[in-house]
Amino acid sequence: MKKVLALLTITVSLAACVNDAPSTSDNGKNETGIRLVTEANPEWQYENLRIYPIVADAAVLEKHAALQKLKTLAEGMKTPGFRITELKQFGRVREHSVNALTVQNKSDDIIFLMSGDVITGGNQDRVIAQDQVVMPGTVKNIEVFCVEKGRWQFNDETATENEKNIFAFKGYYNVASPQVRQAVQRTGSQSEVWNAVAKVTSANKAESGTGAYAALETANEAKAKRDAYLRYFDDKAANVSNMIGMVVVCGDRVLGVDVFGHPDLFRLKYDALLHGYVAEAATDICTSKLADDEVERAFADVARLAKTEAASDDVAGKFALSDGWVHLFRK
Numbered sequence: 361m362k363k364v365l366a367l368l369t370i371t372v373s374l375a376a377c378v379n380d381a382p383s384t385s386d387n388g389k390n391e392t393g394i395r396l397v398t399e400a401n402p403e404w405q406y407e408n409l410r411i412y413p414i415v416a417d418a419a420v421l422e423k424h425a426a427l428q429k430l431k432t433l434a435e436g437m438k439t440p441g442f443r444i445t446e447l448k449q450f451g452r453v454r455e456h457s458v459n460a461l462t463v464q465n466k467s468d469d470i471i472f473l474m475s476g477d478v479i480t481g482g483n484q485d486r487v488i489a490q491d492q493v494v495m496p497g498t499v500k501n502i503e504v505f506c507v508e509k510g511r512w513q514f515n516d517e518t519a520t521e522n523e524k525n526i527f528a529f530k531g532y533y534n535v536a537s538p539q540v541r542q543a544v545q546r547t548g549s550q551s552e553v554w555n556a557v558a559k560v561t562s563a564n565k566a567e568s569g570t571g572a573y574a575a576l577e578t579a580n581e582a583k584a585k586r587d588a589y590l591r592y593f594d595d596k597a598a599n600v601s602n603m604i605g606m607v608v609v610c611g612d613r614v615l616g617v618d619v620f621g622h623p624d625l626f627r628l629k630y631d632a633l634l635h636g637y638v639a640e641a642a643t644d645i646c647t648s649k650l651a652d653d654e655v656e657r658a659f660a661d662v663a664r665l666a667k668t669e670a671a672s673d674d675v676a677g678k679f680a681l682s683d684g685w686v687h688l689f690r691k
Contacts, residue, residue: 392666393420409641414605424621441466480531491679510570534635563643611646617690
């Protein structure tokens with residue numbers, strides 16, 4: 361009980377969500393406490409993919425210290441008492457509710473669900489639509505999009521009888537690629553999400569009978585190439601103690617910007633985020649170099665949301681709890 365009370369001090373106030381060291385750049389002033397590292401460093405470059413670290417001042421880390429208590433969805437899926445199922449209404453499963461699921465959290469932990477998180481199982485794999493948290497002792501319905509167009513049946517032979525009865529989701533599969541995330545966050549269209557999934561899986565030669573995004577796990581030359589990217593960048597974020605995010609660039613194109621309120625939360629999401637970014641970079645022919653000022657502009661579009669009064673818009677999104685923020689991102 362003490363643990364629950366301590367966690368509940370992170371009072372949920374959803375200010376906004378998805379739809380609504382080295383030299384750094386701060387344009388001579390820094391009102392947000394977060395900065396972009398612009399110093400050239402070969403450690404952050406592999407082939408056509410470059411990462412620009414985003415770091416935070418001590419005041420930002422202190423303000424968001426409570427975020428260390430959050431569990432990610434990947435952790436939540438392994439936590440006893442936490443589960444996601446096909447949509448329920450008054451205790452009964454409703455058929456063919458593609459864009460909604462039910463989450464139940466009987467654990468003592470606060471679980472952070474991020475827009476772009478892909479889960480596997482149920483009647484079809486889904487991607488989470490909006491950043492949110494699931495508090496201990498709660499049941500709620502959440503908005504999702506399908507990322508497996510050709511399946512609508514529960515087919516997990518390893519599931520228990522109870523899991524089969526409730527159409528439970530058992531797997532977590534990384535954060536979706538930028539194209540898929542943009543379809544979710546910018547359009548809110550299921551057909552656009554399916555189109556984005558098809559483009560990414562096709563580019564990676566990972567088409568499947570059900571059109572699943574998670575078919576990226578298919579062993580082939582494209583996966584071997586992606587794995588090389590992932591091995592190169594593995595654990596690099598752990599070497600920068602105050603790193604809370606990154607701008608990810610492929611040649612002359614910004615793939616995305618993700619910033620978290622605390623380094624611990626960022627490190628927990630780092631591998632899953634990187635998986636999505638690499639799914640596009642490894643198949644993209646992008647050899648030109650993006651000018652640093654364009655990278656800084658992409659960072660500034662997101663960093664401005666770190667101000668308390670700032671809210672999500674068409675360019676960038678913000679998920680906040682209480683008087684702090686959890687996640688800032690480029691749409």
